[in-house]
Amino acid sequence: MKKFIPVLMETKLFDGVMAYDIEAMLSCLQATLCTYKKGEHIYRQGDNIHRIAVPVEGSIIIQNFDYWGNRSIINMIGTGEMFGEAYAAPDSGAMTNDVIAAEDCTVMFFDINRILTVCSSACRFHTTVVQNLVFALSEKNRKLMQKLGHMSKRTTREKLISYLSEQARKNGSGSFTIPFNRQQLADFLSVDRSAMSNELCRLRDDGMIEFDKNRFILKYK
Amino acid sequence: MKKFIPVLMETKLFDGVMAYDIEAMLSCLQATLCTYKKGEHIYRQGDNIHRIAVPVEGSIIIQNFDYWGNRSIINMIGTGEMFGEAYAAPDSGAMTNDVIAAEDCTVMFFDINRILTVCSSACRFHTTVVQNLVFALSEKNRKLMQKLGHMSKRTTREKLISYLSEQARKNGSGSFTIPFNRQQLADFLSVDRSAMSNELCRLRDDGMIEFDKNRFILKYK
DNA sequence: CCGTTTCTGTTGTAAAAACAACCGACTTGT
């Protein structure tokens, strides 16, 4: 458990908390560790969850399948990011998605109630963590709205442009790699893979982008 | 200001706080009131905001226009709901959407920093409000994910079924009214109005739904 | 009361996406 403290220090949840204090909080927050093989379920649709999951090695995918078997990737949670904070409220109801390991990974879990219930003086940074939780929640909120921005575009081409523009902004450069392969990107944007592949090539032919595997370059024109 | 305390008591933010204490907090949280005519801007794209907005009369719409003038309705915030909590973090950046009055309305604003910074003993329910904020944020998170669920459906028909099913669940009945007219619903689901109108009639002809204006009935079949 | 505006449904056409099927390049495991 201790070996992951450097990872935790980089997380939004423990921002501003020293290693020594994180270690003290681990037991207070009832932290547990679990490893998963690629594709294994971490949570399933219908589960009632009360823990925040933080991948400390590898990354996880939030997805769901509709009645006809189409997969939608809601989000990808990388190392040091977190999932489950949306179920902080006691009456959150059951999960509507599946959470699976995108690759072999290790996930640390924290009890949400322990975070929200300020405990004894042992955890002097507890209020910091609560505030961090608020910030993390509001940031995820903005990200979801951003994703809604992509999804609300009418055509595959516009969705791609919207997504790639955001990635470029995020990376501060027109040259970047994305965390998805083609099928995953299609599932993330909720479009057909072949149609998307087609559109990517058309964007390239129009001189707007270049790409190789999951590395993209947006051109100035 | 005082006359809206009954409304505030019903909000998620002040859940569990007594009228007397809410009144005391109003000044502590630097609450301000502002009225808007239908269509007026409350916030504009690019604004840096640091206040939570709660409509105490009427409702507001979160929307944006793309380069070609297509409107997308991100969300509708009814009386007693809130907007702006996603910008709680100091480094949230500028708003990416417009916020306008859906109808003539009155909005109360609260300073986010005042909420997060626990003040003197005057506000004994301050920690309750912070916890309420966490719950509200996580609930909005789930709602956004739910909306992503609708948006990720491939066809207009599926989007409609997904949306209407959720409304039925929310109302605990297959008979309900929606807060949108046709154009707004189309903008909310990011589809073409006429195509959607078409699809609604097809659903009706298939015996799956009935509707009159914004009142819908889902049939059992 | 009447002209105007808004709202909703309808139709036809053009554009776009979904779907299915296939191919070649590359990876992986044995």
Added chain:
DNA sequence: ACAAGTCGGTTGTTTTTACAACAGAAACGG
């Protein structure tokens, strides 16, 4: 080394959507 699987691109067909234009009904305003 080879069989099997994955991945990305391509093509053709069918389905669905966007768009534009119009019409009737209802709501609105003076």
